[in-house]
Amino acid sequence: MYAQMVKSEGMKSLEEMSPEERAFQERVDRNEKIEPKEWMPEGYRKTLIRQIGQHAHSEIVGQLPEANWITRAPTLERKAILLAKVQDEAGHGLYLYSAAETLGISRDQLTEKLLSGDMKYSSIFNYPTLTWADMGAVGWLVDGAAIMNQVPLQRTSYGPYSRAMIRICKEESFHQRQGYAVMMKMAQGTPEQKEMAQDALNRFWFPALMMFGPSDKDSVHSAQSMAWKIKMNTNDELRQKFVDETVPQAEFLGLTVPDETLRWNEEKGGYDFAEPDWAEFFEVIKGNGPCNEERLGARREAWDNGAWFREGLTAYADKAAARRAASNMAAE
Amino acid sequence: MPSLPDAAMPDAAALAQRAAAEQAHDPHLADVALKPAFFDWLCRMGDNSLILGHRISEWCGHGPALEEDIAQANTALDLIGQTQMWLGLAAEVEDAGRSADDLAYLRDAMKFRNLKLLELPNGDLAVTLMRQFLFDAFHFELLTALCRSSSPRVAEIAAKALKEVSYHLERSSDLVVRLGDGTEESHARMQAALDKVWPYTGEMFAADGVDEAVAKAGIAPELSELLPLWQRTVAQVLSEATLSQPDRDFAAQKGGKQGRHTEHLGYILAEMQFLQRAYPGASW
Amino acid sequence: MTKKEWPLWEIFIRGQHGLNHRHVGSLHAPDAEMAIRNARDVYTRRKEGVSIWAVPSAAITASSPSEKGPMFDPAESKVYRHPTFFDIPDEVGHM
Numbered sequence: 001m002y003a004q005m006v007k008s009e010g011m012k013s014l015e016e017m018s019p020e021e022r023a024f025q026e027r028v029d030r031n032e033k034i035e036p037k038e039w040m041p042e043g044y045r046k047t048l049i050r051q052i053g054q055h056a057h058s059e060i061v062g063q064l065p066e067a068n069w070i071t072r073a074p075t076l077e078r079k080a081i082l083l084a085k086v087q088d089e090a091g092h093g094l095y096l097y098s099a100a101e102t103l104g105i106s107r108d109q110l111t112e113k114l115l116s117g118d119m120k121y122s123s124i125f126n127y128p129t130l131t132w133a134d135m136g137a138v139g140w141l142v143d144g145a146a147i148m149n150q151v152p153l154q155r156t157s158y159g160p161y162s163r164a165m166i167r168i169c170k171e172e173s174f175h176q177r178q179g180y181a182v183m184m185k186m187a188q189g190t191p192e193q194k195e196m197a198q199d200a201l202n203r204f205w206f207p208a209l210m211m212f213g214p215s216d217k218d219s220v221h222s223a224q225s226m227a228w229k230i231k232m233n234t235n236d237e238l239r240q241k242f243v244d245e246t247v248p249q250a251e252f253l254g255l256t257v258p259d260e261t262l263r264w265n266e267e268k269g270g271y272d273f274a275e276p277d278w279a280e281f282f283e284v285i286k287g288n289g290p291c292n293e294e295r296l297g298a299r300r301e302a303w304d305n306g307a308w309f310r311e312g313l314t315a316y317a318d319k320a321a322a323r324r325a326a327s328n329m330a331a332e
Numbered sequence: 333m334p335s336l337p338d339a340a341m342p343d344a345a346a347l348a349q350r351a352a353a354e355q356a357h358d359p360h361l362a363d364v365a366l367k368p369a370f371f372d373w374l375c376r377m378g379d380n381s382l383i384l385g386h387r388i389s390e391w392c393g394h395g396p397a398l399e400e401d402i403a404q405a406n407t408a409l410d411l412i413g414q415t416q417m418w419l420g421l422a423a424e425v426e427d428a429g430r431s432a433d434d435l436a437y438l439r440d441a442m443k444f445r446n447l448k449l450l451e452l453p454n455g456d457l458a459v460t461l462m463r464q465f466l467f468d469a470f471h472f473e474l475l476t477a478l479c480r481s482s483s484p485r486v487a488e489i490a491a492k493a494l495k496e497v498s499y500h501l502e503r504s505s506d507l508v509v510r511l512g513d514g515t516e517e518s519h520a521r522m523q524a525a526l527d528k529v530w531p532y533t534g535e536m537f538a539a540d541g542v543d544e545a546v547a548k549a550g551i552a553p554e555l556s557e558l559l560p561l562w563q564r565t566v567a568q569v570l571s572e573a574t575l576s577q578p579d580r581d582f583a584a585q586k587g588g589k590q591g592r593h594t595e596h597l598g599y600i601l602a603e604m605q606f607l608q609r610a611y612p613g614a615s616w
Numbered sequence: 617m618t619k620k621e622w623p624l625w626e627i628f629i630r631g632q633h634g635l636n637h638r639h640v641g642s643l644h645a646p647d648a649e650m651a652i653r654n655a656r657d658v659y660t661r662r663k664e665g666v667s668i669w670a671v672p673s674a675a676i677t678a679s680s681p682s683e684k685g686p687m688f689d690p691a692e693s694k695v696y697r698h699p700t701f702f703d704i705p706d707e708v709g710h711m
Contacts, residue, residue, distance in 0.1 A: 181703070190614050252705070308518050313511065316510040316513055317647035399654040
């Protein structure tokens with residue numbers, strides 16, 4: 001997902017908990033929202049900062065593969081739609097950073113952690129967007145996979161995170177649909193367009209499956225996060241749901257999912273499908289994916305080149321405040 | 333999920349037909365003698381917003397702060413929307429079966445009619461913002477005058493665009509003031525940006541036969557009338573920004589309106605038109 | 617100039633229907649005036665007829681806030697921001 005492999009702290013049983021911890025857990029169990037200034041276990045706070053921060057970083061880095069095609073969008077309308085979508089992602093990053101900031105870390109601190117490589121972002125954004133069909137595939141598959149995770153997270157226990165998710169989900173639905181609309185045009189278009197569409201599906205299918213993270217059935221971290229309701233489903237559940245929803249959509253397009261083992265399993269009421277190459281996933285997470293350097297490089301450049309702008313505006317605000325104070329004094 | 337009722341999105345053809353029927357009668361659209369100049373002038377309006385919108389859209393994902401990234405995208409979206417309206421009307425006036433997209437994606441550089449100022453590379457954001465301010469100050473006065481156009485169609489587009497451009501001007505002039513009077517570095521960058529783009533600004537006011545023809549028909553104002561208004565805004569903002577007006581000919585760089593561009597435009601078009609050129613006739 | 621982060625602001629918006637201002641989210645800005653402008657760009661996509669309040673986050677004294685999710689009002693002219701703008705055939709199922 002946008003937050004993959006977020007490390008969480010060790011899990012305790014209710015009996016092992018301090019009275020504060022137990023009261024906290026019971027509130028979470030009753031689906032009460034936890035709000036910023038309230039008591040929370042340190043592990044909960046730290047895990048949330050990592051998770052929300054990673055999610056925010058993914059939105060910002062996630063602007064780049066699509067922004068790559070804004071200047072090449074094939075019609076004025078497509079250009080406006082794509083630009084609006086990538087702009088929304090900046091907005092989503094902003095909402096999420098704000099949610100993280102309620103936990104006692106600043107946006108600049110989070111940004112520095114991203115740029116230093118201290119914090120990660122989703123593996124999916126380290127894949128290149130090579131043709132216009134990728135604008136379809138990214139909207140359809142990548143936003144589609146993100147929605148799988150984000151819809152349940154609207155019910156997450158941390159109030160600011162939950163509210164950010166509600167706002168984001170409202171906007172994301174348009175994103176997936178615009179992606180699918182691009183795919184339909186391509187799949188029903190000229191032979192070359194159809195070829196591009198199939199190629200995009202071929203390249204993005206497994207990376208999209210990787211977005212949910214490795215199987216977490218044995219993960220202690222995952223169990224703790226689920227108990228705290230900052231993770232609502234297991235990675236495998238979400239991946240299965242994604243495949244079950246996406247395969248018929250691919251069939252409708254007349255495109256072939258690049259998995260020869262894919263078949264409907266009547267018994268479980270879902271598809272059997274091939275695992276992605278997890279060795280590749282870990283390499284991408286480590287920084288060795290096709291576009292890691294470009295993506296982080298672009299973010300660093302934007303940050304460094306923007307320093308004079310941010311500082312200039314701060315300096316003006318300080319001067320203006322001083323001028324106002326001086327004129328108030330003079331008036332008295 | 334919030335969703336518009338389907339009834340809100342009837343099919344586009346019916347919508348366009350109804351809109352056309354409701355359209356005020358515009359005698360200029362049938363004026364054969366005026367047509368070449370009117371078409372050319374509409375392309376100037378549309379190409380200005382297209383090329384500037386394109387340039388600003390290059391910032392998306394690369395802005396200095398999220399808030400600025402989002403604001404820049406809003407400006408670009410407004411300009412792309414204005415392009416659709418101006419080039420849409422240009423296509424109607426031309427009446428040769430071309431669409432707004434055809435005009436945007438299938439004309440070569442010599443047929444583009446935008447100001448050279450707007451095709452300059454974005455530079456360091458100081459250049460982007462200074463260019464934006466100097467154009468906004470002109471664009472605002474032009475659209476204000478166009479709201480009184482003898483062409484109801486032009487006046488209608490101008491009224492919609494003016495709302496957006498008033499905000500563009502408010503934003504860009506404020507940022508020029510703040511950054512000009514910010515740190516030593518931001519001041520130096522803004523001054524350098526001003527010096528760089530200044531020689532391209534005079535083209536906005538350099539009237540040729542096309543401008544004269546549409547002015548004579550009452551469609552557009554005399555450009556010379558806009559100059560003192562622009563000069564007043566610019567002088568006021570630059571002074572507040574502690575920046576000095578360059579001591580250079582402000583009209584040294586001209587020709588964009590007649591299709592004589594900088595080398596930069598070719599690269600913009602190569603990128604922008606790639607798909608339409610590589611896959612002729614495909615639908616996207 | 618030492619590095620100094622733009623302060624955080626809480627944004628409250630009143631729509632055209634005369635309801636109270638409501639909290640829609642936060643953002644960073646160097647001063648109040650820019651906070652208002654950034655709020656227009658970030659939270660209203662510049663839809664007109666709204667009133668915006670910007671309050672420094674540091675100036676807010678909170679008990680235990682508990683509120684529902686913020687409203688989202690897309691600008692009316694940007695219809696493609698709405699999912700129903702994209703015509704997805706029924707056979708494809710929910711999206």
